[in-house]
Amino acid sequence: MSLLTVKNLSVGYxxxxxxxxxxxxxxxxxxxxxxxENGSGKTTLMRTLLGLxxxxxxxxxxxxxxxxxxxxxxxxxSSIQKDFPASVTEIVLSGFLGGMGRAFFYTKEQKTLAxxxxxxxxxxxxxxxxxxxxxxxxxxxxxxxxALCATKALLLMDEPVAGLDPDAQNSMYSVIQKLNKEGCxxxxxxxxxxxxxRYADHILRTGPVPFFGTKEEYLKNE
Amino acid sequence: xxxxxxxxxxxxxxxxxxxxxLVALCxxxxxxxxxxxxxxxxxDGLSHVAFGAMALAAVLDQLLTEALKTEIPGLSGNSxxxxxxxxxxxxxxxxxxxNNTKIKGDAAIAMISVxxxxxxxxxxxxxxxxxxxxGDVCSTLFGSTSILTLTGLExxxxxxxxxxxxxxxxxxxxxxxxxxxxxxxxxxxxIKASRYNTMIAIVIAVIIVLAMNLVGSLLISAxxxxxxxxxxxxxxxxxxVTICSAVLSVCCSLGGIVISLLAGTPVGSTIVAVQAAAFxxxxxxxxxx
Ligand SMILES: Nc1ncnc2c1ncn2[C@@H]1O[C@H](COP(=O)(O)OP(=O)(O)O)[C@@H](O)[C@H]1O
Ligand SMILES: [Mg+2]
Numbered sequence: 001m002s003l004l005t006v007k008n009l010s011v012g013y014x015x016x017x018x019x020x021x022x023x024x025x026x027x028x029x030x031x032x033x034x035x036x037e038n039g040s041g042k043t044t045l046m047r048t049l050l051g052l053x054x055x056x057x058x059x060x061x062x063x064x065x066x067x068x069x070x071x072x073x074x075x076x077x078s079s080i081q082k083d084f085p086a087s088v089t090e091i092v093l094s095g096f097l098g099g100m101g102r103a104f105f106y107t108k109e110q111k112t113l114a115x116x117x118x119x120x121x122x123x124x125x126x127x128x129x130x131x132x133x134x135x136x137x138x139x140x141x142x143x144x145x146x147a148l149c150a151t152k153a154l155l156l157m158d159e160p161v162a163g164l165d166p167d168a169q170n171s172m173y174s175v176i177q178k179l180n181k182e183g184c185x186x187x188x189x190x191x192x193x194x195x196x197x198r199y200a201d202h203i204l205r206t207g208p209v210p211f212f213g214t215k216e217e218y219l220k221n222e
Numbered sequence: 223x224x225x226x227x228x229x230x231x232x233x234x235x236x237x238x239x240x241x242x243x244l245v246a247l248c249x250x251x252x253x254x255x256x257x258x259x260x261x262x263x264x265x266d267g268l269s270h271v272a273f274g275a276m277a278l279a280a281v282l283d284q285l286l287t288e289a290l291k292t293e294i295p296g297l298s299g300n301s302x303x304x305x306x307x308x309x310x311x312x313x314x315x316x317x318x319x320x321n322n323t324k325i326k327g328d329a330a331i332a333m334i335s336v337x338x339x340x341x342x343x344x345x346x347x348x349x350x351x352x353x354x355x356x357g358d359v360c361s362t363l364f365g366s367t368s369i370l371t372l373t374g375l376e377x378x379x380x381x382x383x384x385x386x387x388x389x390x391x392x393x394x395x396x397x398x399x400x401x402x403x404x405x406x407x408x409x410x411x412x413i414k415a416s417r418y419n420t421m422i423a424i425v426i427a428v429i430i431v432l433a434m435n436l437v438g439s440l441l442i443s444a445x446x447x448x449x450x451x452x453x454x455x456x457x458x459x460x461x462x463v464t465i466c467s468a469v470l471s472v473c474c475s476l477g478g479i480v481i482s483l484l485a486g487t488p489v490g491s492t493i494v495a496v497q498a499a500a501f502x503x504x505x506x507x508x509x510x511x
Contacts, residue, residue, distance in 0.1 A: 050406070050410040052406055052410070071411065071412075072410075072411070075407060084258055085254065085454050085458050085463040086399075086458075086459060087458070087460070090399065094399060094400040094403065094407075095411060097396055097408070097413055098412030104394070104396070128459075130458030150410075150411035156410070
């Protein structure tokens with residue numbers, strides 16, 4: 001079964017439809033880029049997929065191992081308050097909570113795993129630092145490490161490189177590519193079409209002329 | 223100093239210190255969550271609701287006593303039994319309206335809190351036979367001496383509620399952090415955020431009712447928010463800030479109560495004045511660091 005199957009989905013706010021009649025599938029290990037103009041509804045679609053806002057019609061079905069959570073999510077950057085007092089370790093560990101059932105406290109294994117995820121992101125030395133004092137690129141890596149604690153199978157990212165300088169953008173892209181190579185499916189919103197073509201294998205375009213298919217089909221269409 | 227030890231012999235002073243420490247501890251725990259989430263409005267609104275409920279309880283108590291021509295032991299003078307459920311229910315309702323995008327949440331909360339204030343004062347005015355009405359109102363708003371007149375039952379109720387608040391906070395500490403820090407991620411990763419928001423709102427209601435005894439309803443926000451703001455000047459991790467808030471809050475409360483005993487000042491406003499001074503010191507220390 002596919003990780004994520006979307007059929008005839010309409011998304012929007014209240015009764016105001018922003019995108020309608022979307023159908024697409026994400027299989028294990030896919031790398032899907034959602035591209036489209038600013039304001040075309042990419043964020044709205046992702047928030048609907050995550051269950052943060054209700055869908056207007058159609059269906060979203062998740063693979064069994066993902067239902068009721070277990071999705072890693074990297075929100076659009078502005079969503080976190082600037083001077084929130086939180087250490088990197090505290091934030092990364094909180095990724096585990098969704099899958100902890102009735103347990104109240106983190107286990108030793110989880111603490112080790114959190115450190116490993118920081119290491120995978122190349123920021124192990126930041127573990128005791130305060131989140132608000134980090135650079136934009138470092139903050140995004142912390143968010144990604146937290147998302148990795150929540151999932152092994154599916155990561156949703158909303159413009160993960162927005163606001164980063166070119167070097168930080170490239171290294172963020174290569175970290176994401178590495179995760180994908182290790183078997184994690186990626187759904188990423190990007191308005192950088194070049195990067196989408198370089199890294200993704202599937203493309204979903206929102207806007208007046210919607211499109212869903214493989215990158216090769218997309219390039220042939222253009 | 224000897225005057226202080228003399229005071230400490232009195233049971234009502236011991237009660238005041240016990241309740242003061244417990245209330246200070248509880249009210250500091252959720253401070254960060256209240257400051258950083260929209261919940262600070264709820265806290266403020268609820269303290270006004272609690273004032274209305276307190277006035278209602280006082281009037282009902284008085285009418286009942288007159289009707290029965292006798293005081294009911296355990297019930298008379300024990301407004302918490304009525305104030306607590308009313309405040310808890312209001313907490314849940316305020317949270318619901320706050321989450322409703324159609325009604326502007328802040329406006330709804332402002333409406334309810336001003337209405338409760340007006341209603342509370344109105345019924346106190348109509349029904350009270352007390353010769354010192356403005357004194358009664360003042361002590362409900364500013365908590366002047368109520369902490370020194372606690373009954374045994376009130377002290378036990380306060381201890382039980384405080385233990386419950388601390389226990390819930392410790393058990394759900396990680397989830398409270400997650401929901402406060404990033405609610406969207408929490409939901410996506412499978413945390414039932416709305417359940418924890420409701421829990422936080424109810425705990426806030428309990429804290430506010432507890433704190434009314436200590437500082438009165440107008441000064442509650444200060445008790446909840448000052449320790450969190452002060453420790454956020456000094457520390458940068460959630461755990462450090464939480465622990466520092468708790469310690470700071472307990473110290474300021476004890477200091478405030480002792481000063482008010484020795485100087486004869488009102489308990490609530492003395493505690494808040496000490497809190498404000500601590501905030502100033504923390505701000506300076508934070509700058510120097
Ligand atoms: N909370 C909201 N309520 C109503 N409309 C919204 C809300 N958030 C965004 N919109 C509208 O939905 C449209 C799509 O926004 P969004 O999904 O953020 O676009 P994108 O992420 O593609 O830039 C925009 O026209 C925006 O004005
Ligand atoms: Mg967007």
